[in-house]
Structures are given as structure tokens and as C-alpha cells.
Amino acid sequence: MGTEDKKELKALKCPRCGGDLARGSRSQYDEDEEEDVTIPVARCIQCNTEYDRHTSEYYELFADDLTIDKDSTVFKLGLKGKLKDKEYEIIGRLRYQDEDEYEKSTWDEWVAVSEDGVYHYLVEEDGRIDSYEEYVPESIDMETNGSYIEFEGKKIPKSEGYTGRIVLAEGELPWKPEIGEATLCYDFKKDGNHYTIEKSDEEVSITKGEKLTHGEVIEAFQIEQYRDLYSNTLKKRKSLKWGSRFYIGGMVLSLMVSVYSCFSETPVQGVMNSKKILVDNSPVNDAEGNVYESQILYGPFDIPEGNKLYNVEVKIDQSIQPLNLEWQSFRFLLINENRLNDITGGKITDPAVLKDVFEDIDAMPEPLESYLITGDFWDEEGRDSDGYWHESDLSYNTDFVLDDPGKYYTYMELFSNNAKDVNSVVFSISRAHGYRYFIISFFILFVLWGISQIRSRSYNELPFEMSE
Amino acid sequence: MLKSVVITILLISGSFMLTSRYIGYAGAGKEYFKKVTQERKSLRSGSGYYVPYRGGSGSFRSGK
Numbered sequence: 334m335g336t337e338d339k340k341e342l343k344a345l346k347c348p349r350c351g352g353d354l355a356r357g358s359r360s361q362y363d364e365d366e367e368e369d370v371t372i373p374v375a376r377c378i379q380c381n382t383e384y385d386r387h388t389s390e391y392y393e394l395f396a397d398d399l400t401i402d403k404d405s406t407v408f409k410l411g412l413k414g415k416l417k418d419k420e421y422e423i424i425g426r427l428r429y430q431d432e433d434e435y436e437k438s439t440w441d442e443w444v445a446v447s448e449d450g451v452y453h454y455l456v457e458e459d460g461r462i463d464s465y466e467e468y469v470p471e472s473i474d475m476e477t478n479g480s481y482i483e484f485e486g487k488k489i490p491k492s493e494g495y496t497g498r499i500v501l502a503e504g505e506l507p508w509k510p511e512i513g514e515a516t517l518c519y520d521f522k523k524d525g526n527h528y529t530i531e532k533s534d535e536e537v538s539i540t541k542g543e544k545l546t547h548g549e550v551i552e553a554f555q556i557e558q559y560r561d562l563y564s565n566t567l568k569k570r571k572s573l574k575w576g577s578r579f580y581i582g583g584m585v586l587s588l589m590v591s592v593y594s595c596f597s598e599t600p601v602q603g604v605m606n607s608k609k610i611l612v613d614n615s616p617v618n619d620a621e622g623n624v625y626e627s628q629i630l631y632g633p634f635d636i637p638e639g640n641k642l643y644n645v646e647v648k649i650d651q652s653i654q655p656l657n658l659e660w661q662s663f664r665f666l667l668i669n670e671n672r673l674n675d676i677t678g679g680k681i682t683d684p685a686v687l688k689d690v691f692e693d694i695d696a697m698p699e700p701l702e703s704y705l706i707t708g709d710f711w712d713e714e715g716r717d718s719d720g721y722w723h724e725s726d727l728s729y730n731t732d733f734v735l736d737d738p739g740k741y742y743t744y745m746e747l748f749s750n751n752a753k754d755v756n757s758v759v760f761s762i763s764r765a766h767g768y769r770y771f772i773i774s775f776f777i778l779f780v781l782w783g784i785s786q787i788r789s790r791s792y793n794e795l796p797f798e799m800s801e
Numbered sequence: 802m803l804k805s806v807v808i809t810i811l812l813i814s815g816s817f818m819l820t821s822r823y824i825g826y827a828g829a830g831k832e833y834f835k836k837v838t839q840e841r842k843s844l845r846s847g848s849g850y851y852v853p854y855r856g857g858s859g860s861f862r863s864g865k
Binding site (some may be wrong): 587704 | 808812819827829
């Protein structure tokens with residue numbers, strides 16, 4: 334058994350009683366989650382003392398879990414390269430775990446030394462690399478104020494500090510780090526530069542950094558094995574990004590066509606200008622009980638274009654007579670003047686003939702109407718588990734394609750549980766432009782855009798994470 | 802990228818085609834006559850179809 338192994342075994346003993354430490358868990362209230370959560374702890378099997386993530390013992394025991402992906406990196410010890418015209422060699426590495434996190438949340442600090450003995454730190458976290466070098470600030474005051482650090486005139490709140498715990502140390506580092514050793518860190522930006530203040534028991538270290546791309550690192554350290562993979566990854570990500578731009582273009586076009594179509598309806602003029610009331614609130618007995626029936630014939634009006642899309646909207650005009658806790662239903666029949674003329678023998682203005690015709694309208698072998706729409710309006714109130722509700726549906730609209738242009742009539746039948754003013758139900762007919770397929774395309778393109786956005790960030794041929 | 806271009810063009814041109822031909826929209830006039838005439842032929846007089854329409858309260862609250 335080597336010296337290192339002995340050290341490891343010694344580290345896994347309970348400092349209180351010397352008993353073995355084992356992995357365990359405990360339940361505790363989590364303020365962020367607002368519920369009880371089970372957290373991992375190191376527990377002495379002899380005296381049952383628990384060591385949580387604020388202790389070195391915890392990290393000694395869980396270090397393997399926190400370093401499981403330690404080989405998934407662009408760097409390795411002994412790598413030599415040129416950064417900013419200076420030769421460097423990577424001599425060591427530290428991996429830190431964020432003490433606030435139960436799950437793995439680590440970053441690596443690779444220590445490089447130049448031929449003239451200057452240290453450089455390459456920080457690798459979540460696929461991003463930052464290059465840091467020692468920095469001596471013009472002024473810094475960490476002690477005077479309890480709530481912030483003054484750094485060259487900038488105030489850095491102490492509440493933004495976080496603690497990193499060493500979970501891996503390898504290579505020839507300029508000092509002897511211990512597993513579980515804590516370092517208080519402050520990351521901040523000033524004048525466009527990134528700074529880090531690291532404060533441990535023994536010293537304060539200040540570094541100034543800038544972002545490096547993986548491409549710059551691969552070039553600087555001449556890492557041949559990743560050159561092609563990096564280039565392929567970038568190409569594919571760029572292609573996916575361009576793809577997502579096309580999807581955005583398609584979305585914008587779909588949306589523009591939809592908005593234009595939605596607001597470019599042309600009303601058919603004079604649809605309600607002329608009317609004949611054939612039946613006005615006649616009481617009828619049916620399955621609903623006593624209902625009132627009205628029949629009105631509107632028209633004629635001119636529909637000038639054939640083979641076009643039209644929209645009909647039928648609604649209650651509340652200003653004429655509101656619908657209040659009652660229902661009203663309608664039957665809307667669009668009738669070509671020629672067909673009405675044929676069926677009435679030219680007596681289109683005779684109310685008695687019209688009444689007879691409409692009495693038998695459903696019994697004709699062929700329909701008189703060119704199109705039929707039915708619908709209901711209602712206004713209701715009540716109580717449910719959420720309390721009082723009052724809801725209504727006072728309009729109905731639908732689209733249809735009319736093949737023949739010409740003069741048309743609208744025959745309207747109204748049914749209601751109360752006698753209603755026949756003028757309270759109004760309708761309009763408009764020449765419309767369809768847009769439903771553009772809306773469908775918009776949503777399909779939106780999903781495809783989302784997928785290609787995710788893929789353009791996550792596509793990776795390299796054996797390590799790369800965020801740029 | 803080519804795939805995205807093709808998909809976008811197909812979707813937009815498909816939307817234009819379906820919209821300009823009014824595919825999926827109800828037809829009034831000849832199409833309606835044909836459909837309703839067929840329906841009426843398949844029903845005997847006195848069967849349900851000839852019962853005159855009477856609406857009723859159609860709110861979703863009442864479940865009718």
C-alpha cells in the first residue's frame with residue numbers, strides 16, 4: 334500500500350471518533366423548494382455524526398461522484414502551447430464544487446506556467462473557457478464594509494460570493510491543496526473585463542480574465558486530434574443557425590399573410606337593407622316547451638364574385654334588445670334569387686306565397702337554399718365551486734366558398750324562449766381571405782425553429798462540452 | 802440548412818396552394834345542393850330530417 338492510499342484511508346475516518354465514514358442521507362426542509370428534500374451526507378458508522386456539504390469530510394467521501402467526468406476536457410496535464418505570444422505548460426488542475434449545490438456543479442481551473450514563471454489559469458465550466466491571469470488592482474478594500482468589497486471604486490456585494498470546495502487536485506500545483514478545502518469566490522465584470530476574487534484561509538488571489546473559444550485553445554496548444562471535430566461542429570452549428578433563420582423568415586411571412594387576410598375582409602353591401610317579416614314571435618309548442626318563432630326574409634343583395642371565400646357573422650345587437658339569462662337560436666339560409674323566383678312562380682314579393690314556400694322548405698327534394706347555417710346564442714349565470722359566474726355567447730361566424738355570383742336573399746328563422754325583437758339579431762356577409770393554413774404553418778415553423786435553435790447550441794462532435 | 806429551406810418553402814407554398822383553392826372550406830351553391838340532395842334522397846319523407854329545426858339553449862354550461 335502506497336503513501337497516497339494510506340492518506341486516502343486516513344481521510345475517510347471520522348475526526349471525532351475515528352470510525353469509518355459511509356454515504357448516507359437525511360431529510361431536511363429546503364427553503365427554495367419549499368418542501369422537505371433528501372440530501373446526501375457522510376455519516377460515521379460508529380458515532381453517527383453527520384458531515385454535510387459544509388464540511389471537508391463530505392467532499393472526501395463524495396469526490397468520486399464529483400469527478401466522474403474529469404476526462405471530458407480539452408486540456409490535459411503537460412500540454413504545451415502559446416498564449417499571447419508566451420509559451421505555457423499546463424502543470425496542474427483543480428476541480429471545485431459549488432458548496433450551495435447538492436448536485437454536481439463543478440468547474441476546473443487548469444494551472445499553466447510560462448517559461449518565466451508566470452501563472453495562468455484556464456477555467457473550464459459548462460463548455461466555456463476563460464483565461465485568467467494574476468491581477469494587482471489599484472485599490473481594494475475587503476474589510477471596511479461588511480456588506481460589500483470596494484474594488485477600484487466598484488462595490489461588489491458580499492452577498493454575491495459563493496464557496497467552492499476542492500474535489501480534485503492533480504499535477505504540480507504551486508501550493509498543496511486539500512480535498513474539501515473551501516475558497517470564497519466573487520465573480521464580477523468591470524469595464525468589460527471579468528474579474529475573480531478568491532479568498533481562502535491563507536490568502537486572497539485576484540485574477541482578470543477573458544473568454545477563449547475552444548478553437549483558440551486547440552490552436553494555442555496544437556491539439557491536432559480535435560481540429561477536425563471542432564471545425565465540423567462549428568460548421569454544423571452554423572448551418573443549423575441559418576436553418577433556424579429560414580424558419581423565422583417563414584414564420585414572419587405566415588404571420589404577415591394571416592394578419593393581412595384577417596383584416597382585409599370586404600363587406601357585401603346592403604345585406605339587411607330590405608326585409609319582410611313573415612312571422613313575428615309566433616308561439617310554438619315543442620320539446621323545449623313554449624318557444625317563439627320568427628321568420629324574416631332579407632334581400633335582395635348582390636354578391637358580385639363567384640368562387641370566392643365569404644364569411645357570415647350572425648350576432649345579437651345588445652343595443653336593440655339585450656339577451657339576458659335566456660337563449661335564442663337561428664337558422665340562416667342563403668337563397669339565390671333565381672331559385673326563389675322559380676319556386677314562387679315569380680311571386681317573390683307576396684308574403685303569403687313566401688310563407689307557404691318556407692313552411693315546406695325542408696321537405697323539398699332539392700334544397701332551395703345555397704347554404705345553411707344554424708347556431709345558438711345564450712346568456713347564463715350560476716354558481717360553482719369558484720363562486721358566481723355569468724357567461725354568454727352572442728355571436729357566431731363561419732366561412733364558406735360560394736360558386737355563383739348574383740342576387741341573393743337571406744331567410745332567417747329565429748327561436749327563443751322569450752318573445753324577442755326580430756331586429757336584435759343582425760348579420761353581415763364579407764368577402765374573406767383564408768389564413769388557417771398559414772396559422773398552421775406558423776406553428777409548425779415555430780416548433781422547427783425551436784428544435785433547430787436547441788440543436789444549433791447542443792450539436793457537438795467533440796468528446797467534451799462546448800458552449801460557443 | 803438546405804433541409805430548412807425546403808421545409809419552409811414547402812410549408813409556405815402549400816399554405817398558398819390550399820388557401821387559393823379553398824381546400825377544407827365548406828362549399829355553398831352546387832356543392833351544397835349536391836350534398837343535401839343526396840342526404841334527402843337517402844331519407845324517407847316523415848323521417849327525422851323533415852322535422853323542422855328548433856333550436857334551444859346551447860350553452861356548454863348547461864351541457865346541451
